[in-house]
Amino acid sequence: MTLFETVLGxxxxxxxxxxxxxxxxxxSKLVDELKQDIQYQHGMNACLNCGICxxxxxxxxxxxxSPREVMNICQTEDEEWLIDLLKSDKIWFCGQCYSCKPRCPxxxxxxxxxxxxxxxxxRHGYFxxxxxxxxxxxxxxxxxxxxxxxxxxxxxxxxxxxxxxELGENWEYYFEHMKEMREWWDVPMDKENSAxxxxxxxxxxxxxxxxxxxxxxxxxxxxxxxxxxxxKLGSKKEVExxxxxxxxxxxxxxxxxxx
Amino acid sequence: xxxTRENIIWESHQKHVPTIxxxxxxxxxxxxxxxxxxxxxxxxxxxxxxxxNDLGIDLREAAGHTSCGAIGYHGDVTTIETQMVVAARNFAxxxxxxxxxxxxxxxxxxxxxxxxxxxxxxxxxxxREYTAKILKETTGREFWIPRVSGNRPSVVHASDVFxxxxxKLAQKAKYSLKGIKAVDHIGxxxxxxxxxxxxxxVEFPQVLVGLLEAFGAEIVDYPxxxxxxxxxxxxxxxxxxxxxxxSSTYKKLASLKQAHPDCNxxxxxxxxxxxxxxxxxxxIKEVLEEEFNVSVLDYAQLTGLMLGxxxxxDCGLNAKAVEVxxxxxxxxxxxxxxxxxxxxxxxx
Numbered sequence: 001m002t003l004f005e006t007v008l009g010x011x012x013x014x015x016x017x018x019x020x021x022x023x024x025x026x027x028s029k030l031v032d033e034l035k036q037d038i039q040y041q042h043g044m045n046a047c048l049n050c051g052i053c054x055x056x057x058x059x060x061x062x063x064x065x066s067p068r069e070v071m072n073i074c075q076t077e078d079e080e081w082l083i084d085l086l087k088s089d090k091i092w093f094c095g096q097c098y099s100c101k102p103r104c105p106x107x108x109x110x111x112x113x114x115x116x117x118x119x120x121x122x123r124h125g126y127f128x129x130x131x132x133x134x135x136x137x138x139x140x141x142x143x144x145x146x147x148x149x150x151x152x153x154x155x156x157x158x159x160x161x162x163x164x165x166e167l168g169e170n171w172e173y174y175f176e177h178m179k180e181m182r183e184w185w186d187v188p189m190d191k192e193n194s195a196x197x198x199x200x201x202x203x204x205x206x207x208x209x210x211x212x213x214x215x216x217x218x219x220x221x222x223x224x225x226x227x228x229x230x231x232k233l234g235s236k237k238e239v240e241x242x243x244x245x246x247x248x249x250x251x252x253x254x255x256x257x258x259x
Numbered sequence: 260x261x262x263t264r265e266n267i268i269w270e271s272h273q274k275h276v277p278t279i280x281x282x283x284x285x286x287x288x289x290x291x292x293x294x295x296x297x298x299x300x301x302x303x304x305x306x307x308x309x310x311x312n313d314l315g316i317d318l319r320e321a322a323g324h325t326s327c328g329a330i331g332y333h334g335d336v337t338t339i340e341t342q343m344v345v346a347a348r349n350f351a352x353x354x355x356x357x358x359x360x361x362x363x364x365x366x367x368x369x370x371x372x373x374x375x376x377x378x379x380x381x382x383x384x385x386x387r388e389y390t391a392k393i394l395k396e397t398t399g400r401e402f403w404i405p406r407v408s409g410n411r412p413s414v415v416h417a418s419d420v421f422x423x424x425x426x427k428l429a430q431k432a433k434y435s436l437k438g439i440k441a442v443d444h445i446g447x448x449x450x451x452x453x454x455x456x457x458x459x460x461v462e463f464p465q466v467l468v469g470l471l472e473a474f475g476a477e478i479v480d481y482p483x484x485x486x487x488x489x490x491x492x493x494x495x496x497x498x499x500x501x502x503x504x505x506s507s508t509y510k511k512l513a514s515l516k517q518a519h520p521d522c523n524x525x526x527x528x529x530x531x532x533x534x535x536x537x538x539x540x541x542x543i544k545e546v547l548e549e550e551f552n553v554s555v556l557d558y559a560q561l562t563g564l565m566l567g568x569x570x571x572x573d574c575g576l577n578a579k580a581v582e583v584x585x586x587x588x589x590x591x592x593x594x595x596x597x598x599x600x601x602x603x604x605x606x607x
Contacts, residue, residue, distance in 0.1 A: 095491025144336035153330035205323030
């Protein structure tokens with residue numbers, strides 16, 4: 001018998017106490033971490049659960065989503081509920097329109113609470129447990145990497161007819177004649193050392209931007225997305241397959257999850 | 260009770276945006292929109308022409324300005340600290356390199372993002388110190404906060420500048436919207452995050468209604484007027500989520516058509532609304548076989564049409580899902596009728 005087993009009785013019992021202690025410490029930290037987020041502090045005062053946020057929410061109308069429920073879970077500070085929430089699709093349903101904010105009689109902002117929850121979910125890898133959460137790989141590789149490469153969150157090349165079929169046949173025509181069409185409209189693109197639409201931002205300015213992203217935690221948050229996906233899908237190779245599938249089919253659900 | 264804006268005390272939500280006749284009102288620095296540059300670049304193009312040629316504004320933009328990154332912020336790949344320092348950097352570049360004090364952005368999310376950061380700096384002095392410190396360490400630049408509206412820390416949106424100068428623009432107009440029914444659709448991030456920073460507040464914002472009225476339009480009201488277009492960042496960006504976008508657009512337009520079947524013009528000030536309120540009408544037509552035929556123009560495109568700019572070459576209306584010709588005919592704006600609709604849209 002080990003010393004711990006002697007002290008705590010049989011090994012099953014020891015592990016159960018040990019696990020409970022670990023889970024308790026871990027989850028307490030999660031709630032504390034959430035409460036340290038300035039956006040959470042500003043967004044969550046005292047929610048009276050009236051449901052006005054849900055009544056005006058565009059996401060609540062089309063998804064199994066209720067901002068009121070999100071606020072309620074946060075307000076209880078129940079660790080298990082919080083973890084379930086961070087692992088679920090729910091926090092990713094919000095469209096960040098902030099329709100809830102001006103309506104709340106208590107001055108809360110669910111949309112801000114959602115942002116704090118999403119960052120927490122990414123940092124702890126919980127985002128990879130839900131279908132909508134796994135879309136974070138696309139957000140990171142499109143919005144995030146575009147910023148680091150070009151200084152814009154979106155580029156002209158992103159708005160493909162395959163991913164945006166509703167833009168119609170005239171958009172397909174534009175996309176095939178992008179450079180000429182932009183000159184015809186008098187908004188030429190990719191010009192260097194000049195102001196203008198979709199210009200090439202000088203390298204010294206891009207360096208400053210990248211330094212800011214590193215110093216302020218954006219790089220870390222983006223890396224957590226890649227790491228979380230790798231852990232969930234099993235390997236870097238699978239993450240690339242997940243990405244390639246999305247680029248080709250425009251639907252992440254065509255990638256078959258193994259577990 | 261007839262609910263019109265006269266019933267509402269909206270003076271408390273007045274912004275003080277300098278007109279071209281006010282001191283400093285002819286020198287502006289501007290920030291471009293990621294989404295417009297990618298999906299509707301001509302809207303910034305025609306806005307530039309109007310501000311420079313018709314209002315005589317000295318419009319300055321640094322090559323080294325970057326995006327504010329807020330699509331990444333609301334798309335959850337950056338932190339609030341990142342947004343603060345990137346905002347401070349763009350302000351510093353405008354002030355140091357371009358010598359401008361007045362700043363506007365073409366994107367409502369940039370406007371909301373810059374406003375949010377300015378509010379945070381005002382409310383949380385330690386975050387202001389943090390921002391100044393990291394800005395210095397990473398870029399060597401000095402922290403500076405713009406004070407555009409009423410000399411308090413603030414920036415404004417491009418549509419605010421159009422609104423401030425609307426009577427000048429209306430004087431120069433070649434055409435009128437007299438007899439045309441129209442309604443505004445305000446971008447959520449223009450008014451809902453900081454209602455006090457929206458011209459007229461969030462319930463009865465004046466920024467677009469004022470412009471429409473200056474051009475003579477008859478404003479209509481409908482139940483879902485303030486409902487979001489459904490752009491929703493990750494909801495529109497990832498095709499598998501875009502039923503959210505189409506549903507929101509459907510809800511709005513069905514409500515408009517029920518209240519005012521003869522209203523065929525929505526005016527916008529948000530890049531997302533400008534693109535998706537139009538584009539999703541194409542989806543709805545295909546999926547539900549329902550047609551709304553509501554033209555969705557942004558404030559610069561409409562002003563451009565009124566001033567006589569070319570609907571297609573200058574205003575970019577050749578990229579719209581909803582055919583704009585019926586509206587042009589109704590207003591009396593000429594276009595090349597010797598060409599087919601397709602030829603007008605595809606010049607090469």
